Amino acid sequence: MNFILRGFGHYAPEKVLTNADLEKIVDTSDEWITSRTGIKERHIAADDECTSDMGYEAAQKALAQAGIKPEELTHIICGTFTPDSMIPSTACRIQEKLGIKGQMCLDVQAACSGYLYALQSARGYLCLEPDSKILVVTSEVVSRRMNWEDRATCVLFGDAAGATVMTSGDTADGPHVVDVMLAADGSLGDLLTVNGGGSAYSYKLGEAIGPEYFVEFKGREVFKHAVRNMTDMCESILERNGLTKADVNVLIPHQANLRIIDAVGRRFDIPEERIFTNIARYGNTSAASVPVALSEALETGFVNKGDLVLIPTFGGGFTWGSALIQF
Missing domain, CATH: 3.40.47.10 (Thiolase/Chalcone synthase)
Structure with a gap:
């Protein structure tokens, strides 16, 4: 299908x-x-x-x-x-x-x-x-x-x-999803959290809101795991589909941090001119990051018909994944 x-x-x-x-x-x-x-x-x-x-x-x-x-x-x-x-x-x-x-x-x-x-x-x-x-x-x-x-x-x-x-x-009807690979490691979940409001953190009417209700994370640890897992998953999805790095036309990563994007691009041998970024104007928009980037890449002509686009992502949980979309 x-x-x-x-x-x-x-x-x-x-x-x-x-x-x-x-x-x-x-x-x-x-x-x-x-x-x-x-x-x-x-x-x-x-x-x-x-x-x-x-x-x-x-x-x-x-x-x-x-x-x-x-x-x-x-x-x-x-x-x-x-x-x-x-x-x-x-x-x-x-x-x-x-x-x-x-x-x-x-x-x-x-x-x-x-x-x-x-x-x-x-x-x-x-x-x-x-x-x-x-x-x-x-x-x-x-x-x-x-x-x-x-x-x-x-x-x-x-x-x-x-x-x-x-x-x-x-496939002639438009862009199609070639493959998606997903993974997670719950043992690392405490490195990036929003704990407040969950059942593990009891609260009562009238209590003050503490820092646990907001995003908390350990930046260096998140960075390390993000780069490694995004890169590894990119390599895995290409291997599963009989493709190589040379087959990828455009990389559209999760827009978390330009340093992470640059690190993934270097480790994956993708030149800067083939990596779409809009983080300067949006920051990290979490789950919205990738579809906003995809939509803008199409709108601006960064992605064209025939391009194979590789999409790596990483998030709290920890969760991560990669996708291949043929345009």
Whole structure:
């Protein structure tokens, strides 16, 4: 079966928070942030804007590009670690905003690997029900999970959403997913966490919110595991498909940190001009990172028909994966 990607869309909030703006909030500087992360600015959701709002905007664009009406959808899969609420799911909220009913709706939580986990889930549903039309949305309001007094984390993240419409079909119908590989190692989970609000951390009405409710991580350890696992998974997926590094036209990695992206590119022998990055303008948008980059790469002509695109990702859990998409 061929897994066709019929439409892409992305959305970022109107508000932009620059490094200069952050200098007024925490003890940091544009030079410090840029030299260590490659980030110059990030988008921040409006006070009345939530994860499903952004996902809806991205979904509309993907559906329009695909030429598919919302009521034709059979499944909605949303990847996020910043849902609107615990119940209902964000996928259900997006369905409501699309004005439709009856579709299977599901949230997937794999942090920054959320898009590939959601994409692989969509492939599974298509194998069971080949006539399905599946909307994959990844949307994150990471700013609501930021400790704005912690300069090590608050400079890294931004808010955005990306969406993809997937169906079965002929490879002539559009870009198609060649393969996806996923992995995880829960024993390393404590290196990147948002613990507050979970059942392992009890809380009572009226209690103060502590740092455990926000993103906490050990940067050096995360960096080391991210580079190694993303590179290894890229090599594995190419080997499984009888391909080599020379067959890859474009690398679109998770936009976590420019140093990580550069390290993966060097270890994988991919020149800078074949690596798509937009981290300078968005920061790390977690699960939204890859689909936003994919959508922009297509929109700007960075990716063209015939290109084989390799997508590595890494996130909290730890989770990681890679995908091959033939355009």
